[in-house]
Amino acid sequence: MLSIRNLNVKYGQIHALHGISLEVETGRVVAVVGANGAGKTTLMMTLAGLLSPAGGEILFEGTALPKEAYKILGRGICLVPERRRLYANLTVRENLLMGAYLRKDKAGIAADLERMYDLFPIMRERIKQYAGTLSGGEQQMVAIARGLMSRPKLLLLDEPSLGLAPLMVQFMFKTIREINAEGVTVLLAEQNAFQALDMADDAFVLETGRVLVSGSGKELLENPLVRKAYLGVKH
Amino acid sequence: MTQYLSGILSLGLIYVIATVGLAVFTGFTGLFSLGHAAFFAIGAYTAAILTYFYGVNFYLALAAAGVMSGLVGFLIGYPTLKAKLRTDYFAIATLGFGEATRVLLENLSITQGARGLPGITNYTTLPVIIVIAALVIWVAWNFVHSRHGRAAIAIREDFVAAEMMGVNIFIGRLRSLIFSAACGGIAGGLFAHYFCFIQPSMFTAYMSTQLTAAVVAGGMGSISGPVMAALIFIGVPELLRVANIWRLVAYGLLLVLIMIFRPQGLLGYREISLSGIRDFFARFRKGARS
Numbered sequence: 001m002l003s004i005r006n007l008n009v010k011y012g013q014i015h016a017l018h019g020i021s022l023e024v025e026t027g028r029v030v031a032v033v034g035a036n037g038a039g040k041t042t043l044m045m046t047l048a049g050l051l052s053p054a055g056g057e058i059l060f061e062g063t064a065l066p067k068e069a070y071k072i073l074g075r076g077i078c079l080v081p082e083r084r085r086l087y088a089n090l091t092v093r094e095n096l097l098m099g100a101y102l103r104k105d106k107a108g109i110a111a112d113l114e115r116m117y118d119l120f121p122i123m124r125e126r127i128k129q130y131a132g133t134l135s136g137g138e139q140q141m142v143a144i145a146r147g148l149m150s151r152p153k154l155l156l157l158d159e160p161s162l163g164l165a166p167l168m169v170q171f172m173f174k175t176i177r178e179i180n181a182e183g184v185t186v187l188l189a190e191q192n193a194f195q196a197l198d199m200a201d202d203a204f205v206l207e208t209g210r211v212l213v214s215g216s217g218k219e220l221l222e223n224p225l226v227r228k229a230y231l232g233v234k235h
Numbered sequence: 236m237t238q239y240l241s242g243i244l245s246l247g248l249i250y251v252i253a254t255v256g257l258a259v260f261t262g263f264t265g266l267f268s269l270g271h272a273a274f275f276a277i278g279a280y281t282a283a284i285l286t287y288f289y290g291v292n293f294y295l296a297l298a299a300a301g302v303m304s305g306l307v308g309f310l311i312g313y314p315t316l317k318a319k320l321r322t323d324y325f326a327i328a329t330l331g332f333g334e335a336t337r338v339l340l341e342n343l344s345i346t347q348g349a350r351g352l353p354g355i356t357n358y359t360t361l362p363v364i365i366v367i368a369a370l371v372i373w374v375a376w377n378f379v380h381s382r383h384g385r386a387a388i389a390i391r392e393d394f395v396a397a398e399m400m401g402v403n404i405f406i407g408r409l410r411s412l413i414f415s416a417a418c419g420g421i422a423g424g425l426f427a428h429y430f431c432f433i434q435p436s437m438f439t440a441y442m443s444t445q446l447t448a449a450v451v452a453g454g455m456g457s458i459s460g461p462v463m464a465a466l467i468f469i470g471v472p473e474l475l476r477v478a479n480i481w482r483l484v485a486y487g488l489l490l491v492l493i494m495i496f497r498p499q500g501l502l503g504y505r506e507i508s509l510s511g512i513r514d515f516f517a518r519f520r521k522g523a524r525s
Contacts, residue, residue, distance in 0.1 A: 048399055073401035081399065087392035089456060089504050090385070098389050101382065102401040130504075150400065 001026040001185055002047075002077075002154060007056035009039075009046050016042040018209040019056065024154065024202075029176065029186045031200035031217060033193040033230060038206040040189035041082050044158040047187075048072055048079035060154070074102055076153035082162065084143035088132030092123060095131050095142055099149030109149070116145040119175065137168040144172075148179065155179065157188045161195070173199050193230040197221045205230070241361050247469040248368045249359075249425050254449045254465040255368075255375045255458060256418025261447060262455040263379050264411040265391025267326040270333025271446050274304040274416040276438035277336065278423025280346055283355050283433055288345075293358040297367075297424040304420025305413045312412040316405055333443050340435040351434025352427075359429035367425065371418055376458055378414065387411050388456065419446075452493045454500030459507040464500075 002024040009017040017039045024030045032040050045051045047058065049069035058065050060075060078099075087095055096116060100109045117124040120141040126134060131142055140160055147155055157176065161169040173195055180186050190196035197203050200217035205226055213223060220226050257271055278300035285296040315328045340346045378384050386407050389397035394404050427433045449468050454460030471489060475482045493501065505511070 050395060050398070068403075069395075069398040070401050070403045073399065079399050081396065085393050085396040085399075087389050087396065089392055090388060094385060094388075098385055098397075098400050101386060101389075146400070 034206035270329035274419030278420025282424030300424035308416025460502030
């Protein structure tokens with residue numbers, strides 16, 4: 001579905017991604033794990049069109065992505081950004097409706113709103129509340145729901161567990177699997193390596209802008225290099 | 236006395252028209268303009284020149300004023316918004332635009348320079364102003380509650396996140412700017428045919444500031460708030476005419492008080508609604524009983 005070949009991204013002089021190549025197959029949950037500064041967010045932002053690559057190519061369903069960020073969503077890629085970036089002074093409902101900005105089918109939008117409230121029941125009580133007044137976990141739910149309202153083929157999740165309580169993290173990962181089960185391909189960037197690898201079908205480990213190892217989630221969980229570097233397991 | 240009051244109301248409502256336009260741009264789309272008096276001036280001169288020199292029908296002239304200002308809004312907005320000028324830089328660009336427009340008006344022959352245009356026919360009457368103000372408020376209200384309006388708010392809240400949701404922020408900002416410029420132009424056209432005399436020195440940065448202040452004081456993200464604020468800002472100095480030299484001090488004090496007690500503006504992100512007023516009085520009554 002998505003194939004990235006030899007992708008290079010720079011912030012001025014700083015070379016953030018050094019020739020990354022990776023594949024995301026349709027219907028999978030793919031995790032990109034790595035420490036701070038590994039380039040996970042850079043990768044996500046580049047895929048969403050917010051950064052432009054210095055080299056390499058990104059093919060989505062066989063064709064290159066448009067250069068303008070606002071056209072990416074139309075292709076079926078939606079980013080749920082790090083720190084959520086909700087519209088703080090819009091209500092929860094209005095935030096979700098913004099997710100459906102490009103859609104014209106009123107009935108479908110109304111049905112999807114209901115689906116989101118079923119997916120995250122607590123949101124139903126918060127419909128009229130300003131998004132800025134929600135707790136971190138609730139905001140993350142709204143951010144994911146806002147992304148899903150656009151009916152993406154590929155959902156990019158950047159650090160969905162950031163700043164959440166452990167129980168909430170578990171719930172989030174469970175929900176991501178549910179979303180995937182409904183047919184949405186998920187590419188997930190996570191610092192929380194253990195849980196992300198445990199849940200993902202495929203995974204890539206990034207280190208300072210390069211792919212260190214890749215394989216299935218379970219394989220990487222067992223990989224001694226990964227265990228030592230990211231999971232804090234001593235040998 | 237009634238004539239005096241209707242005069243204040245007329246002027247207040249003319250300002251309301253321009254302020255509502257600016258509310259859509261500054262309050263809802265999140266960009267500050269310090270040069271909106273220029274759109275007011277362009278509208279005033281366009282309408283006045285059309286009726287004064289060419290004998291064009293007043294309402295056509297008003298429409299032309301709106302179109303002309305909207306067009307200039309497009310011309311100034313295209314390069315600045317395309318370049319994605321950050322809010323503060325954009326504000327400075329509009330400040331320059333406002334001054335440049337005034338200097339241009341002072342030096343063109345058709346505008347008769349600094350002498351201005353005296354003897355414009357008085358077509359603007361209170362009913363006309365009320366109808367147009369209501370119409371502008373209605374259009375603005377529908378705009379901000381539409382899909383485009385929500386996109387504008389998303390741009391204000393977080394333009395990166397707006398872009399990610401498929402909003403073309405350049406088009407969104409330009410749309411709001413053109414709308415606010417057109418409102419300013421119509422207000423200017425009414426203004427010219429109300430005072431029957433215009434000259435470039437009427438449309439200074441002071442007027443631009445007053446418009447922006449009304450939006451900020453009324454509430455960013457509200458239509459009814461800025462409407463209220465515009466009426467207060469025109470009304471209060473008139474009421475204080477007896478105190479004469481203290482007027483500007485009182486005006487400044489009013490702004491400072493709003494900043495201290497209502498930093499989010501008079502209405503913040505809310506609107507005046509019938510149910511809201513009912514709730515307010517219900518609470519008030521309950522408070523009095525207990």
